Amino acid sequence: MALVFCGVCSHAPGITGRAERADPDLREPFYAALGGMRDGLHATRPDALVVVAAEHFANFFMNNMPAYALGMADSYDGPIEDPAWLGIRPRTVRGNPDLSRRLIAEVQQTVDVAYAEEWRFDHGIMVPLHFLDPNNVLTVIPGNINCQGPPLSPLRRAWAFGEAIRRAADLVPERIALVCTGGISHWPATPDSGMINEAWDRQFLDRWARQDKAGMVSYTDQATYCDAGQGGFEIRTFVAAAAAARGPGTVHFYAPIPIFAVGCTVGTLEIV
Amino acid sequence: MSLYQLSKFLFQLNRDEDLKTRFKAGPQAALEPFGLTTEERDAILSHDIGLIYVLGVNGQILMHFAAFCGIEWSDYLQRMRDGVKHYGPVRAGIYTMQSGLDDKVAGA
Numbered sequence: 001m002a003l004v005f006c007g008v009c010s011h012a013p014g015i016t017g018r019a020e021r022a023d024p025d026l027r028e029p030f031y032a033a034l035g036g037m038r039d040g041l042h043a044t045r046p047d048a049l050v051v052v053a054a055e056h057f058a059n060f061f062m063n064n065m066p067a068y069a070l071g072m073a074d075s076y077d078g079p080i081e082d083p084a085w086l087g088i089r090p091r092t093v094r095g096n097p098d099l100s101r102r103l104i105a106e107v108q109q110t111v112d113v114a115y116a117e118e119w120r121f122d123h124g125i126m127v128p129l130h131f132l133d134p135n136n137v138l139t140v141i142p143g144n145i146n147c148q149g150p151p152l153s154p155l156r157r158a159w160a161f162g163e164a165i166r167r168a169a170d171l172v173p174e175r176i177a178l179v180c181t182g183g184i185s186h187w188p189a190t191p192d193s194g195m196i197n198e199a200w201d202r203q204f205l206d207r208w209a210r211q212d213k214a215g216m217v218s219y220t221d222q223a224t225y226c227d228a229g230q231g232g233f234e235i236r237t238f239v240a241a242a243a244a245a246r247g248p249g250t251v252h253f254y255a256p257i258p259i260f261a262v263g264c265t266v267g268t269l270e271i272v
Numbered sequence: 273m274s275l276y277q278l279s280k281f282l283f284q285l286n287r288d289e290d291l292k293t294r295f296k297a298g299p300q301a302a303l304e305p306f307g308l309t310t311e312e313r314d315a316i317l318s319h320d321i322g323l324i325y326v327l328g329v330n331g332q333i334l335m336h337f338a339a340f341c342g343i344e345w346s347d348y349l350q351r352m353r354d355g356v357k358h359y360g361p362v363r364a365g366i367y368t369m370q371s372g373l374d375d376k377v378a379g380a
């Protein structure tokens with residue numbers, strides 16, 4: 001039927017795993033913004049939620065790395081990490097292989113997306129689901145953009161992937177919600193963990209909110225690594241969301257929370 | 273230098289319960305099929321997080337090995353920093369340290 005919801009959020013494992021170590025004055029408004037996104041998402045009564053993430057070697061490795069992938073399984077298990085470390089209990093998430101197949105077929109008209117009938121969720125998808133679908137009621141179709149093992153797909157191709165998801169969502173009879181999750185600037189799991197480039201983040205979010213495509217796709221990976229860390233490569237997911245929604249974005253929350261190792265972000269885009 | 277092989281071993285260890293069991297029982301034998309250099313093998317056997325980082329392994333793979341070794345998060349971050357201090361800058365891959373050696377950046 002249509003794309004009915006489009007949003008972005010952070011997914012760093014510290015958001016749940018190191019929750020008690022964060023300043024409550026930052027943490028609680030961030031959680032509240034995620035709660036607002038959850039309410040907005042469920043209010044659109046989606047038949048399926050496509051979560052485009054940037055996984056961290058849960059399913060895909062440098063032996064055979066797809067630039068873009070979509071899931072096509074009956075169900076998905078997660079988290080792949082130690083549930084105690086992540087602070088998220090294991091769950092089995094319902095998929096819809098028939099819907100996946102139809103979406104993938106349309107996406108493939110313009111993007112050579114890989115598909116996967118086996119897919120386990122890491123924190124990249126589990127952290128968003130923990131907040132956005134706490135009761136595990138949604139049908140989920142996972143997507144992935146390789147943001148870990150370079151060479152990485154160019155940003156303008158991430159834009160094309162978002163456009164393709166939009167076209168596919170508009171073609172199927174189901175109501176599709178899209179959540180894209182990643183960065184922005186951060187240096188997760190490195191000795192620089194905790195660094196956050198707030199100025200860089202705010203500039204990127206400004207471009208994102210204004211649908212400034214040229215600005216959003218202008219970053220080279222080399223410059224992104226210098227200014228925004230390897231976590232900055234995950235802007236690909238935000239770029240895809242902007243391309244899918246076509247309308248202006250609203251940043252509902254942004255604040256660097258160093259113990260979460262990321263500038264924590266919640267945003268939604270108008271679908272036009 | 274075989275960063276791919278070293279990464280591959282850690283990736284497999286992160287996800288393969290059977291390999292975890294074999295590695296605990298006999299680490300040398302479990303490492304054998306991966307064709308690592310002596311330096312890489314020794315780094316794994318001695319849980320030298322700092323050296324593995326300097327050899328170029330992505331933190332999204334390495335952090336799980338640290339947890340597997342019972343190394344706490346803040347300690348894990350510090351060990352990578354100490355590794356650069358001791359062995360010098362990251363030698364392969366793209367994940368070089370960007371802050372100064374004695375900078376305090378960790379939110380931990």
Ligand SMILES: [Fe+2]
Nearest residue numbers: 054124182234
């Ligand atoms: Fe990530």
